Amino acid sequence: MDRFVSRVAIIGAGPSGLSALRAFSQAEKTGVKVPEIVCFEKQTDWGGMWNYNWRTGVDEFGEPVHSSMYRHLWSNAPKECLEYADYSFDQHFQKPIPSFLPREMIRDYIVGRACASTLKKYVCFNSVVKHVEFDDDRKHFTLRFHNLVTGKSRSENFDYIIVAVGHFSIPNVPSFDGxxxxxxxxxxxxxxxxxxxxxxxxxxxxxxxxxxxxxxxxxxxxxxxxxxxxxxxxxxxxxxxxxxxxxxxxxxxxxxxxxxxxxxxxxxxxxxxCTGYKHHFPFLTEDLQLQTENCLYPDQLFKGIFFQRQPRLAYLGMQKFYYSLPFFDAQAWYLRDVILGRIVLPEEEDRASDIRLWRERVKQLSGPSEGIDFQVDYARQLLDVTDYPKVNLLAAAAMFKLGRVHKQENILEFRDKLFTSPFTGTPSVANTVRWIDAKEDGIL
Incomplete structure (x- = not known):
């Protein structure tokens, strides 16, 4: 591990932040010395966007409501494309389940892995990060956060900042005449x-x-x-x-x-x-803020993770993505290994060249199927140099593409289709009711 990296801050305990915590926790279990990790989460519980909140506008503390989750939402991709390689749906639910799941089951699965990893010891809940700046002289970040319950604020210093707040919480609201x-x-x-x-x-x-x-x-x-x-x-x-x-x-x-x-x-x-969201990081000084649209490869992030201007600042899950949960793991494991000194980042000019290569490839993509293939290749180049369990990315890509075919065949019935886990070989089972008729909001 880089001898200067003693403390790492993770902002957000949603799926991306939990992937980062899991990555460090798994390394620590093998006897690897890891930095002190502190995760700041402004909500009362972890889960990020998957936490349903009936409130809109501001929450009980006057903070902007983070979640865009709504009742009766179901996954729009089969769970077999979302499965963690180190924590299967079989392991969590202890029985075969359908391929398409209501939001509560997806959250239960995400949180289940976090609980199995005893990650809560790293998380400061009800703690909203208000300001982050980098001290060029001392070569560290100063992070100021506010505890929403006690009303107290405090500043702490960190060697690395990981921004894992997502990019689906600040609405893009157009205007029209009249x-x-x-x-x-x-x-x-x-x-x-x-x-x-x-x-x-x-x-x-x-x-x-x-x-x-x-x-x-x-x-x-x-x-x-x-x-x-x-x-x-x-x-x-x-x-x-x-x-x-x-x-x-x-x-x-x-x-x-x-x-x-x-x-x-x-x-x-x-x-x-339904006009999308803005990448918005008001807690960072302007020179540290990622400026991008929703795209497959932001031009300011090396390997889609490290802020080019200051690579000790990392962003997770900032891309437009077809994958989500395993995609976050791929980024988190790679990021962890950079922080641990297992992977050495190239110099700025070489990083810029690598970014240009990926960005040029994005320009050549002609549709969602090629976008899926692009993301497979992107995830593979991260996973191949880490100890993350083997992932059959091609199988996941095939399922994504087949799901698109099912939508074209019958948009009302694609969530009734069945897939097989590439990790466990377990085929899914049919739901007792068709999606179009499922009006309850809960675990199947």
Whole structure:
């Protein structure tokens, strides 16, 4: 281990932060000396985005609500693509389960691995990081945090900072002509909590990514009269039920009448903006803040992790990703081994060259299937130099692609499909009820 690395701060105890904690914990179990690890989590429990919070706007402490999670959410990829290599779904649930799971089961699985690793000793809950700066003379970071329960603030010094706060909590909210006079409800998907609020309504969903797809299905599932999806670039093109349609981007709003680029118009009761999120790190000094859009390879991060301007600052999970949980592990294990001195980072110019190579490859991608392959190659080059258990990335990629085929075949039934774990060989079992008919919110 680098003799100067004695303390490491992890900001956030969601899936990325927990992967980092797990990586250090596993090394320590083998007798490796690791730095002192302190994880700061502003919520009362770990789980990050997977913590459902009925509140919107601000929480009980007046802090912005982090989670964008809503009731009745199910995974949109088979669990077999999300499985940890060192902690299987079989190990956690002790029985075969369906491939597509409600949010509570995914959170239970994530937290289950953390509990099995006794990671809570590292985490300071209800502790929001307010300011981080780097001292060039002393070569360390100063981090100031505020305990939301006691009301007390304190500053501590660290050799490494790991930012693991995610990038799905600060909404990107566009404006449209006439939106200020719309008499119905307007909300961003960040504040969407329960589709039953929209039963019997004509809904407009603005957006063309996964949240727009899923919220359109959710509102349809729970009885919306109609759902119009307004896309900016291209339609999803699924064989939607008659109650769901796709139209190009809206141009303006006149009371309850919404006008679209193709000249059509619809009468709308509520508008849900599924227009994405911003990478936002107000607790970092400006020179340390990652500036990027939601992309497969941010141009300021070496190996998608290390801040080029100051490589002792690391970001986890900042990419647009097809994988999630195993993807976070790949980054966390690589990051851990750099901090432990097992992997030596190249000089700045060589890091920049490596970033350019990956960025150029991104420019050549022609669609989601190639994006999946890109992320396989990215994860493999991280995993191949660590001691993370063997992962069959090609099998996971094949399942992702097959899931996309299932969506095109029947958007209402793709979550009823069955897959087999590449780790345990256990086939999933069918749910007792079809997804479209599953109206409860809990563990199966």
């Amino acid at each position: 939106i200020d006079s719309f008499p119905g409800r307007i909300l961003h998907s960040h504040d969407f909590r329960d589709a039953r609020q929209f039963t019997g309504q004509n809904i407009l969903v603005v957006g063309g990514a996964l949240s727009a797809e899923d919220i359109a299905l959710q509102t349809y599932k729970f009885g919306a009269k109609s759902v119009t999806i307004s896309y900016r670039t291209k339609p999803f093109g699924y064989d939607w039920p008659p109650e769901i349609e796709e139209l190009p981007l809206l141009t303006h709003i006149d009371e309850r009448t919404v006008h679209f680029k193709d000249g059509s118009k619809r009468t709308i009761d509520s508008i849900i903006l």
